[in-house]
Amino acid sequence: MVKKEKKYEPPNSNDxxxxxxxxxxxxxxxxxxxxxFGNWNLNLSxxxxxxxxxxxxxxxxxxxxxxFYLVPLWLISLIAPDPYLYHKKEFKKKDLYYLGAIGLAPLxxxxxxxxxxxxxxGIYAILALGLSLFMGYAGQISLGHAAFFGIGAYTTAILTxxxxxxxxxxxxxxxxxxxAVAYLIGRPILKLKGYFLALATLGFGEIFLVMxxxxxxxxxGVIGIFGIxxxxxxxxxxxxxxxxxxxxxxxxxxxxxxxxxxxxxxxxRALLAVAASxxxxxxxxxxxxxxxxxxxxxxxxxxxxxxxxFACIMSTANPEAFGLGVTVPIVMxxxxxxxxxxxxxxxxxxxxxxxxxxxxxxxxYSLPIYSVILILLLIFFPDGIGTRLNVRILYLIGYxxxxxxxxxxxx
Amino acid sequence: MSLxxxxxxxxxxxxxxxxxRVSLKVEEGSIxxxxxxxxxxxxxxxxxxxxxxxxxxxxxxxxxRDITNMESHERSALGIGRxxxxxxxxxxxxxxxxxxxxxxxxxxxxxxxxxxWLPWIRTSEKESLKEAKGILNSLGLLGKWESMASQLPYGxxxxxxxxxxxxxxxxxxxxxxxxxxxxxxxxxxxxxxxxEIRRKGVTVFIVEHHMGxxxxxxxxxxxxxxxxxxxxxxPESLRRNPVVMxxxxxxxxxGTRDRx
Numbered sequence: 001m002v003k004k005e006k007k008y009e010p011p012n013s014n015d016x017x018x019x020x021x022x023x024x025x026x027x028x029x030x031x032x033x034x035x036x037f038g039n040w041n042l043n044l045s046x047x048x049x050x051x052x053x054x055x056x057x058x059x060x061x062x063x064x065x066x067x068f069y070l071v072p073l074w075l076i077s078l079i080a081p082d083p084y085l086y087h088k089k090e091f092k093k094k095d096l097y098y099l100g101a102i103g104l105a106p107l108x109x110x111x112x113x114x115x116x117x118x119x120x121x122g123i124y125a126i127l128a129l130g131l132s133l134f135m136g137y138a139g140q141i142s143l144g145h146a147a148f149f150g151i152g153a154y155t156t157a158i159l160t161x162x163x164x165x166x167x168x169x170x171x172x173x174x175x176x177x178x179x180a181v182a183y184l185i186g187r188p189i190l191k192l193k194g195y196f197l198a199l200a201t202l203g204f205g206e207i208f209l210v211m212x213x214x215x216x217x218x219x220x221g222v223i224g225i226f227g228i229x230x231x232x233x234x235x236x237x238x239x240x241x242x243x244x245x246x247x248x249x250x251x252x253x254x255x256x257x258x259x260x261x262x263x264x265x266x267x268x269r270a271l272l273a274v275a276a277s278x279x280x281x282x283x284x285x286x287x288x289x290x291x292x293x294x295x296x297x298x299x300x301x302x303x304x305x306x307x308x309x310f311a312c313i314m315s316t317a318n319p320e321a322f323g324l325g326v327t328v329p330i331v332m333x334x335x336x337x338x339x340x341x342x343x344x345x346x347x348x349x350x351x352x353x354x355x356x357x358x359x360x361x362x363x364x365y366s367l368p369i370y371s372v373i374l375i376l377l378l379i380f381f382p383d384g385i386g387t388r389l390n391v392r393i394l395y396l397i398g399y400x401x402x403x404x405x406x407x408x409x410x411x
Numbered sequence: 412m413s414l415x416x417x418x419x420x421x422x423x424x425x426x427x428x429x430x431x432r433v434s435l436k437v438e439e440g441s442i443x444x445x446x447x448x449x450x451x452x453x454x455x456x457x458x459x460x461x462x463x464x465x466x467x468x469x470x471x472x473x474x475x476r477d478i479t480n481m482e483s484h485e486r487s488a489l490g491i492g493r494x495x496x497x498x499x500x501x502x503x504x505x506x507x508x509x510x511x512x513x514x515x516x517x518x519x520x521x522x523x524x525x526x527x528w529l530p531w532i533r534t535s536e537k538e539s540l541k542e543a544k545g546i547l548n549s550l551g552l553l554g555k556w557e558s559m560a561s562q563l564p565y566g567x568x569x570x571x572x573x574x575x576x577x578x579x580x581x582x583x584x585x586x587x588x589x590x591x592x593x594x595x596x597x598x599x600x601x602x603x604x605x606x607e608i609r610r611k612g613v614t615v616f617i618v619e620h621h622m623g624x625x626x627x628x629x630x631x632x633x634x635x636x637x638x639x640x641x642x643x644x645x646p647e648s649l650r651r652n653p654v655v656m657x658x659x660x661x662x663x664x665x666g667t668r669d670r671x
Contacts, residue, residue: 258526269512276501282483285516
């Protein structure tokens, strides 16, 4: 019997472990390489910042610094290989490396600006994770995700400033209120499909904005609410950028593990089944409306958490931060990171947040450049930056290696 | 005792009667065939039984329980599994995951227990993987358990769909044209498997164009024509039934190939 089982072992074509080892090696090399150069450049540019007149040389250094910021992004964007294969959905040693990189990054780049942008990236990552379950896995479209983000932020703002709740309590209240609203909205809306669902959620987002702007007594109208305290747990206040970095990325890690567990289980399979064929899904006993609603509510709870943390870090909540200007980037993060992956939205969030930050220095040119980059990314990486980039870079490495061998052989 | 009984069921599409007061019974533990020319209403009947569509009037009883107004997923929870005429495997999953997704109803646990990956979830997931591999083994698909379902050839996708339905452990299995698009040797294997499934105590209700196969495996066959049930009985008796012969012959060239 044992022999028989061995006979049916899968063919080796799907096993890509040597490739991944290659990747890890390459990645470690790059980290070490960046340690030296990245730091040096950073200090240089910071010193020159203090000199009032900016010369051509310092501008060039600015560009160099940008490049060095892009390298870790690119590295993190490598991390969504083979999302579909069953055994790839398990946790791997590789995941620990990524966790280590996230933990060490703020110590290596000990720049408040880096920390702050990464905090924003982390908040976007939480949002994108929630949306990815709904969009990437269940195959539905939501363009109103920012509203749940806003509900979370406003719940925290109101509870902490007006009723002096602690931010820790407000965090859970935000997640609850966002998911409660999602439940009420989702019951009727999720019967829609495709474009209609997109429009309905878009409408919900706009209605939320109008309500926030108009109900001045509750939300402070267009001006918003100020003076939200720092996030704190048992007297420990997250008042520096570094502490906030670890707070946010701790939450991201927790939610990441939660989501990954979800998608490698029965629920993930049911979500993919709903995305592929709803008739077939219900033919095996999957309650399609219910599972859609569950995942919509879960995504909203993620967004509520993100909103609460966002309010504590920004110390304000105003309607400008929760409109389409947030929804569209989140959707882009999910798509760019790779639909139907869990690494994807995190990688997409880091990439896009940094892109926006870097491009903001070029002021009026930033939006055209941003959109051109997005279009190019969508053309060249339609399945998401993770999957394709991996294959391409490995292909290039292989090409170089073979070329060297070929040349040596000839000589 | 009949496992499934359909009473006077009617379905109209824009004034055209796809099914007109059809009554049928499927006995427990048997293989029942349903034949008829194209457009006779066979697939419509299947859709009504599995709940993809709702009937205009009439009753469907499963295990002497009225399921006429139940949702599709509730019916499958009661033990009705089905395959589709056009293959509907989930191409975005691997082969083994397709079968494991078929066990959805049997695996218990809330969203949070899965998200936190509690110990008993771990064991149930492992067991379901093992069981899914067993089902794939019995269908001869184990060699491809890790490849994407969309990459399988058509015949294997049909088998996979059957495996997914079996993973539900259904009491009644509805097979909608399982042999269409298969080669002759594949059809032989398929009919062997269907008989095997019956031996395990599963009742099979099968729509099929391939007469040789239905005549061979079915205990009883019903014939639909233009939404009417024109004949019902053992395969041998239908072969000599003039009404059935006429129904098929008047269909022209398509009918001659399908003639019993």
